[in-house]
Amino acid sequence: MKRKMYDYLVEWKKRTNGTSALLVQGARRVGKSYIVEEFAKAEYKSYILIDFNKADEAVKDIFLHDLDNMDILFQKLSTLYNKKLYPRESLIIFDEVQLFPRARSAIKYLVEDGRYDYIETGSFISIRKNVEGILIPSEEDTVNMYPMDFEEFLWALDNDTMYPLIVECFNNRKPLGQALHRKAMDLFRLYLIVGGMPQAVKTYADTKDFDSVDTVKRRILKLYREDIRKHAIGYEMKVEAIFDEIPSQLQNHNQHFKLSSLEKGARFDNYRDAMFWLSDAMIVNNCYNSTEPNIGLNLNRDRTLLKCYMGDTGLLISHCFDEKGIVSEEIYKKLLLGKLEVDLGMIMENIVAQMFTASGHKLFFYANSSRDDAEARMEIDFLIAKSKISNRHNISPIEVKSGKNYTLSSLKKFIRRYNQQLHTPYVLHTSDLKVEDDIVYLPLYMTSLL
Incomplete structure (x- = not known):
């Protein structure tokens, strides 16, 4: 269904050109994951959606051990999800990012690398246990998503x-x-x-x-x-x-x-x-x-x-x-x-x-x-x-x-x-x-x- 958030995402992509990630936060079931994936399908040549509600240890290990070698990191992600990534034409989505805060912390280094765009979605983002022990990235814009308006x-x-x-x-x-x-x-x-x-x-x-x-x-x-x-x-x-x-x-x-x-x-x-x-x-x-x-x-x-x-x-x-x-x-x-x-x-x-x-x-x-x-x-x-x-x-x-x-x-x-x-x-x-x-x-x- 048509959401105004889509236009915001288009504007964000044009305005930032990869210089920051975007965190879309909101209550459960307001449509965050849906609209971000629709945006990815229409506005990028390819995308990877990492759902941390389903992601296995192999995916999580990448963010724990491979941040010092971005070439290896992206090769592993591309292989695990069977998706080819194109510099400045691909989007990586961290869905339900609150379930794996270390991925959110990694945004700083991923944005600095500059190859791809990043959007995070999540609920309970500011709940204390979801931010303990991580560095909140300054390279992250935030937008709230609410239920559908009139x-x-x-x-x-x-x-x-x-x-x-x-x-x-x-x-x-x-x-x-x-x-x-x-x-x-x-x-x-x-x-x-x-x-x-x-x-x-x-x-x-x-x-x-x-x-x-x-x-x-x-x-x-x-x-x-x-x-x-x-x-x-x-x-x-x-x-x-x-x-x-x-x-x-x-x-x-x-x-x-x-x-x-x-x-x-x-x-x-x-x-x-x-x-x-x-x-x-x-x-x-x-x-x-x-x-x-x-x-x-x-x-x-x-x-x-x-x-x-x-x-x-x-x-x-x-x-x-x-x-x-x-x-x-x-x-x-x-x-x-x-x-x-x-x-x-x-x-x-x-x-x-x-x-x-x-x-x-x-x-x-x-x-x-x-x-x-x-x-x-x-x-x-x-x-x-x-x-x-x-x-x-x-x-x-x-x-x-x-x-x-x-x-x-x-x-x-x-x-x-x-x-x-x-x-x-x-x-x-x-x-x-x-x-x-x-x-x-x-x-x-x-x-x-x-």
């Missing part, structure tokens, strides 16, 4: 016309109009419930069967649990407890993840490594409380107060509705029609967090629970900085609304209190685009364009 999802459904219209209307601050907006929201809800994991998207595109889609997603959730038990050594029980608690925390609209629900008297210090493990594995997207909505949201980050969103909203839905082990066709159809008798706020917040993350935003929210000052007491779902920073008016507060009837009391308090710091305030909702009282109301499917 535009890629539409491509998978052979719809190439809807998203350009959405972009055009966003740029001109014009509504789509009733009929087209309804169609766009129907497609967006479909994206919401299927999610962006390529296997789930392909299954839907091929079968249109929600039960089959959910089976795929449950396999991925099972894989994540197995990864937690395998890789979160020393605190796997804490990681799994947080993972299981995510739906409940989001459903309760907590201002931050409440550890007390996991263990009475639990302290953040005791769960910090578990929290960050899930984020490093890119299974979740952490959103931090920024205590001051000003330039450098990260400078005012409270690392102990965070929200925990699933990296893929389709997986969140399967994670939420798991009483029978599978989300029934009926639940999916009710979600698609917006008629499920549950608060959809958490699902909408999660998809916004997912879309912001894929667009390159760090996630921040604002919460003040003052007991003494009602005017100061407020919570804003997300804060983002504008692309070109100036002396004032840099931060946009964003509220996410899943229903048609809602109030904006926190947003209006926030505007009054921080007027000098604010750029455009936004409300992301299920209705069409409008501008009212200097607040821009955007349909949820425009989130990625902010």
